[in-house]
Amino acid sequence: MSISQPTWKRRSRAATVILVSALCGGVGAAAYGSMAPESSTPLATTPTSEPAEAELAAFTDADTGSCLNWRPGENGSNSDFTTVGCAEQHRFEISAREDLSQYPTSEFDEDAEHPSLERQQQLTDELCVGPTLNYLNGKLDPEGRYTISPILPPASAWAEGDRTMLCGVMVQDAQGRSTETVGLAAESDQSRAFPADTCVQVINDSPVEVPCNEDHSWQVTDVVNLGEDFPQDWPDIDKQNEYLNQRCTEAARNYLGGDDALYNSTLTPFWTTIQSQSWAAGSRTVNCALTFGRPDGGFANLNGDVRQGFTIDGNPPAKQPPRNPLRNNAAAASPAPAAP
Incomplete structure (x- = not known):
């Protein structure tokens, strides 16, 4: 195409x-x-x-x-x-x-x-x-x-x-x-993807790398080459979401140090996807990341490295109710849907 x-x-x-x-x-x-x-x-x-x-x-x-x-x-x-x-x-x-x-x-x-x-x-x-x-x-x-x-x-x-x-x-x-x-x-793989640990701000609908001590939309936890798991035709967005749901949720836990750390961060696993025209051009790379979605839609402004002290729209993460440690990672709540 x-x-x-x-x-x-x-x-x-x-x-x-x-x-x-x-x-x-x-x-x-x-x-x-x-x-x-x-x-x-x-x-x-x-x-x-x-x-x-x-x-x-x-x-x-x-x-x-x-x-x-x-x-x-x-x-x-x-x-x-x-x-x-x-x-x-x-x-x-x-x-x-x-x-x-x-x-x-x-x-x-x-x-x-x-x-x-x-x-x-x-x-x-x-x-x-x-x-x-x-x-x-x-x-x-x-x-x-x-x-x-x-x-x-x-x-x-x-x-x-x-x-x-x-x-x-x-x-x-x-x-x-x-x-x-x-x-x-x-x-070349033309994907607009970023290395792990990168903080990304969405400016005019375009993701750009920014220092983590500046406001940003998400922080990258992993880099995924979809061509390794989908070596043939373009996987539609539903297939990408199904695969990346598991991959990026696990990446989020590993990045923060476990499921309890993810729960207490109040952040949500997030990922990018590849459209069919991008796949036809040879792009295969997507990002897993951590973000916080506002109730009315859009990204909250994170500031600081999410593995250390950080804020969400200028405030520290809300204190979460106590819970028993998650023993079965597969039972984790489903993360937010991927970026279109």
Whole structure:
């Protein structure tokens, strides 16, 4: 099953792919040139009057199938922009190369200003989404960790007439900045899953890693590869829930030190699931976690490591009535349903 362009656009706007944050993410985003001072480039750690010609050539020569890396700097100023093999650490995988000077109108002629953020988003939808899906043979998880993004030349190169736009995919952090990854996206597990002990906050319907001493929605107790237990076709959500109910409840007990500890924490075992389109793109990894659901729906704000002192919406866990220790773990109460 492949992901259609309309489906990708609809789902990317709805949930996990935040294009605006991609455009605001520093050197990995098309917005850099329009946001940075004219004298700065994404290729230098400090503002300079002229960009480094060799590094600009590396940007200009980069083509489909190549991967790019750079050294992040402060205030969106970065250095060591290079083309690397995709088996190496990189921040951007190129899916298409566009020459905006050939755009059907004269919008990007020699006197044109850098496109606004709104125009960059339109160009991404128009010129990057389709070619990127084709480049990946449809294997792009619409709920996964990769984002379709563009790179435009820095402002100084744009002013000299460079109209190259590179389309591609990147993995972003909570601030929308590109992070290093290894391997081709189409050959990678694209799941938006986190290592055990990670604290995760849901921001604009998208889960992002945050320090545990900040408000968060859940804390990861285990990482599960569903492909090991379901090696063939996609297991529907009911099958995933049935399997993960047991797996994640046991993970919660082990994480906190037993069933009594879980009971007294007032927290609920929780897990993520994989939709069929994500499975078709090669995603197999989900998380088990601990969370607290509010009576009116949604996640309470946890603060602190759940294995130590922590609060729930600013208060310590409510004291639970005494009970006999649970002797038969299979008799534990069923946890909350999984995330959709």
